[in-house]
Amino acid sequence: MKLKNALLTIISGAVVLYSCSSDDNINAPEATGAYQSGILISNEGPFNNGTGTVSFVNQDLTEVENGIYSRVNEENIGNVVQSIGFTEEEAFIIANVSNTIQVVSRYTFEKIASITEGLNNPRYFVAVNGKGYVSNWGDPNDLTDDYIAVINLTSNLVEGTIAVDFGPEELLVYNDAIYVAHQGGFGQNNKISVITTNSAQVATTITVGDVPNSMQVDSDGNLWVLSGGKPAFTEDETSGSLSKISTTSNQVLSTLVFDSAEHPNHLSYDNTKLYYTLSGSVYSMLPSDNELPTIKDFEDLEIYSMTVFDGKLFVTDAKDFASNGELSMYSLASGEALNTIEVGLIPGGIYFN
């Protein structure tokens, strides 16, 4: 969600109040405790006045259990549920506006701890070498208070911070290094920070296209960064771009630039091809391709979030942002729509357990 726009809009009263109540799970069946094999969906929930939720969907999208966190733990996660990060055994659910991370068992969703200290606008979590790392915006307008919180995974406390460039968003771990995409908070940025975990320092910063929103590492060890470009409301609109970066030299090897006013998102990788979304369509290309694809693999989709996994395309639709969204699954090979199931309010993250 474009937070700035949404926030200002809400403040100015121009949108209806999106909301959600705490008693939506009262009539639901008892928790099974078994979230072993299936899909976890993080639902942002309303921007204000509510809580985010997590849905558990079985692999063929025929069954769903919504609000699993509150069902198991009889409390709300908080809002907005921005993302979930994982270790082997645990899931870290990030409630952005609440400045809270709920730590739960990944497979039972029983709560282990709440991290409430040391976070300021937390966005994404990764774990590497026994520590957790969380990107934090700080004040989303402040260019200088952004940081990565380092979490002790035994005590579940923030034990340190690494100051970074403005607006750290998605995190990616590769070879003991953390790549931080700086989308830019309520503004825009165009950096990737590379943090070496043994020194806990920013080793280098790579300049990419404006608003880097998603990253993947291909099987050759190259980092791919998809940048959305500055949106029109900035009045300095730039187009998206796809950068290929060497993870050994941390140099940009090549950049493919989209047409003007094209803002791609959701870079995904299935070990063969890269996939991304653009204006309701899904495109794919090989890492070896020298040009951006022109053929749409899928079109006319309502896409709030997208990922590929196990030969399938998964797409969430946030509908009108004020009612339950949907998760849909398509065959990557045939393009066939396989199934669709209702999940929670504003489904933003798709994770495979």
Add this chain to the structure above:
Amino acid sequence: MRHIIIILFACSAINTSIGQSDSVIILKEVILSDSKLLEFSDGIKINQIKDSVLDQSSGMLTDNLQFNSPIYFKQNGYGMISSVSFRGTSAQQTAVVWNGININSQLTGQTDFNTVMAQNMEEVKIRSGGGSTQYGTGAIGGSIHLNQHLNFNSSFVNELDFGFGSFETSRTFYKATYGSQKFSINLGLGYLGSKNDYKYLGTSKKNENGAFSNKNLDLALGWLFSSSNLFKFYHNTFNGDRDLSGTLTAPSNDNYQDLNTRSLLEWMHFGKQQVHRTKLAYISERYRFFNNKESDQFSFGRSGSLLFNYDYLFRFKNWKVNGIFEANQVSAKGSSINAVARDRLSAIMLLVHTPSKKFSYGFNVRKDWVSDYDSPFVVALHLETQLLKGYRIRLNASKNYRIPTFNDLYWKGLKVDDNMKLVPETALQAELGQSFLAKNFSVDVTGFYIATKDLIQWRPDSSGTWSPNNVNDVTQYGLELDLEFHKKIGKHRFNFKNGYAYTKATDNLMQKQLIYVPYHKYNSTFSYTVNKWGAYVQALYQGEIFTTTDNKQNLPDYLLFNAGITYRIDQKWGITTNVKLLVNNFTNTNYQNVAFRPMPNRNIHLNLNLKL
């Protein structure tokens, strides 16, 4: 007074067909700021909130109205941003009209009812149903009218009202009125502040960031220049400074500041059968939003609206014709909207025919020409008839509209082509009302139907950028029931006032109830006075509301009670004192008006009112 009487005589002498009752209307015209409420509202449901009722609440318009009208309010925590749903319509579809001028925000199209303090207004009226022909954009569900009066020939009266109460709440209202034969002055000052740190019942939390401080100035001046010329000047300044409350799941560090001013200069010229009014008004609004109140960074928006209005009323036998011409220029600017200006010209014709005392009907038309969008031609028909003694039937039908706001049209980054495609929301409505007035009771039953097209809502596009679109059509229908009993037995006076509203508001596409519109709302006040003592109990029942458009999530219904005791100390050294003790939410009900935003627990306030 002598001059006014001269006017009365002059008018009634020349136009004898108008008769005595119409002479009184001319007198009322002198003191009224919005005479259309009186002159061109046959067949329209209009309720007045009495002074005594205004005194029962804090001073913010939300509190005044929610216990005394069918209107539903949602507040983001007590005292915070408050928006309205009148007959199931949106917040932008209720017009707030100050001394005859629509003052809804040019930026958002709505009024925040916690930024209006009506305590020093002589008249707060609720006009139900469509009124776009008379009041322009946003008068779809209804309109709220705030009017100041001029009091010629009245002695110098000072009124001081101060109080304090729970959550470090304090209020001070001062009002002075004076009128000679030629001059009238009416000054009001108001302050309402609170730390507002009420408990979130059932939790260990408090309303951490909810402090507010509201300041208000009202001024009304009148100068009867000659027996046929009257000058009036009205002014209001409101300044609000609020920290915006967090929710159960999220803290807040926000702060919001409002500065609104309204000024109106009017010259009235009375002819033989006619009244000329020439008005010049300037309305300004400004807000600042601090995402982090400790930081200097804020986003802002402001607008200024300059308005010229010429109004000519002509009476002939039992006909009244009113032609109005209005020119308006609005300019706005903000951190998220580009600096723009909008020009509007309006032509309005109102007509009322009163063939007999028991029957009248009217017809209104309006057309606006606006620089940046096409405004629809709107029309209204209304009639009222008395079938039996005390039994009246009202009927009206109208077309109304709500224009895109400056936010809708000029939000930064919206592609010009896209937002220029926006069209005004248009609504057709019909209403049938019946009232029965007897010695000790009155009953009013009103049914309404509204069909609105092209509702403007903000939705994100495929790249995640939010923009406004004419997304859907909605239908509202419902029933309003008002019942009032009053009885006097010796020194004992009883009054029992009840209002119930059933509202069905449906999204035509999804066929679901609109969010934040309750099916049922009921409010009731029982008051009792004997000698110097008075007491009242107020109840408010708000039915279940849905918080998501698929109606899968809801907020439960709730029932609230307020109570108060008053004691009057008769004049001593020229001062009449009223002491009042109020207990709000005395059952300590845990309720939410907007999801995840608890409202106050039981709270107690003591007020002292001095009049000299």
